[in-house]
Every structure is written in structure tokens, then in C-alpha cells.
Amino acid sequence: MNANKAELQKEVFYKTSRSGGKGGQNVNKVSTKVELLFSVEDSSLFNDDEKALLNSRFQSRFNKDGLIQVVCDEERSQYLNKEKALEKLIALLGKALKVDKPRKPTKVSRAVKAARAENKRRQSARKETRKRNFDY
Incomplete structure (x- = not known):
């Protein structure tokens, strides 16, 4: 993401x-709750590919x-709420633009297969000793 806080601040509405x-009585008098609104389509901070990625992830x-x-x-402060809302938006945009590298499937190693077989053999032997032999 090539957008910093100052550039992003210019493109958001509050x-x-x-x-x-x-907040006590302050709650009844002062507008401290902040809603930050950001338009991905109208933003000049992102190219078309980034906008498409953001649109798909923020559906x-x-x-x-x-x-x-x-x-x-x-x-309790409107200013601090604006700062926090902007930081939340930056975190959201950063997380959405991060492209995860594809997972490479790996084979189960020979040592793991041998350890699993050995564990199965031990468990089988343990249960075999618990069996009662009835001679009728």
C-alpha cells in the first residue's frame, strides 16, 4: 500500500x-462518536488492480x-476517535492488500510414515496382550 496517513486523511469523510x-454529562452534550467513510472507487491512492482486490475483499x-x-x-474525545478510526482503516486496507503466497503442497516424509507405522505396531501389540484366550 503506497498510501500514508496524510494522503488518506484527504480522501475520507467524517x-x-x-x-x-x-463520559457522564459530556455524553449528552458533545458529539464524540465518529463514523469514517471512504470510497475505494473515487480514491486516487490505488491503481485499478488494487481497487478490484479491495472491492472483492470488502464486499x-x-x-x-x-x-x-x-x-x-x-x-471521550472526538479527535482521538478520528485518529483511531483512521488507524483502523489503514490496518484494514493493509490487511486486504496483502497477498498471501500460495501454499506448496508437500509429501509426507519417509521418517513420518515409519514413525506412524511403528506407533501402530506398538498399539496393536499392546492391545493383543489384553485379549483373553478362552479354550473351550
Whole structure:
């Protein structure tokens, strides 16, 4: 991801509202809850391939307007909530753009196969000694 915090800050929109939770009377007076909205399609920070990748990975996170929405109401300060919401968005984008390397299938080694066979042989011998021999 080639976007830093300052460039990303220019492309996001904030909505604020009153937040529940701790804060006492402050909760009733000050809008500290922050909703961060980010449009992947309108962003100039990502190329077309990255936008396609983000669209496929964020399918469930888009709201009805096609924007990624991050909500933060953990702090008592609107400024701190904005900072936390932006950090959450950066973490989400970084995680979504990370391409996992493909897993190379490997064969079971000869030593593991031998150890499994030996374990089966021991277990079989242990159970064999528990059998009662009835002569009728």
C-alpha cells in the first residue's frame, strides 16, 4: 500500500454523533462518536488492480452508498476517535492488500510414515496382550 496517513486523511469523510457509554454529562452534550467513510472507487491512492482486490475483499463492509464505513466511539474525545478510526482503516486496507503466497503442497516424509507405522505396531501389540484366550 503506497498510501500514508496524510494522503488518506484527504480522501475520507467524517460523520459525528453523540456517543453512549462513559463520559457522564459530556455524553449528552458533545458529539464524540465518529463514523469514517471512504470510497475505494473515487480514491486516487490505488491503481485499478488494487481497487478490484479491495472491492472483492470488502464486499461485506460496504454500506448502501458503496463506501467503507469505520465507526469509533471508544474515547471521550472526538479527535482521538478520528485518529483511531483512521488507524483502523489503514490496518484494514493493509490487511486486504496483502497477498498471501500460495501454499506448496508437500509429501509426507519417509521418517513420518515409519514413525506412524511403528506407533501402530506398538498399539496393536499392546492391545493383543489384553485379549483373553478362552479354550473351550
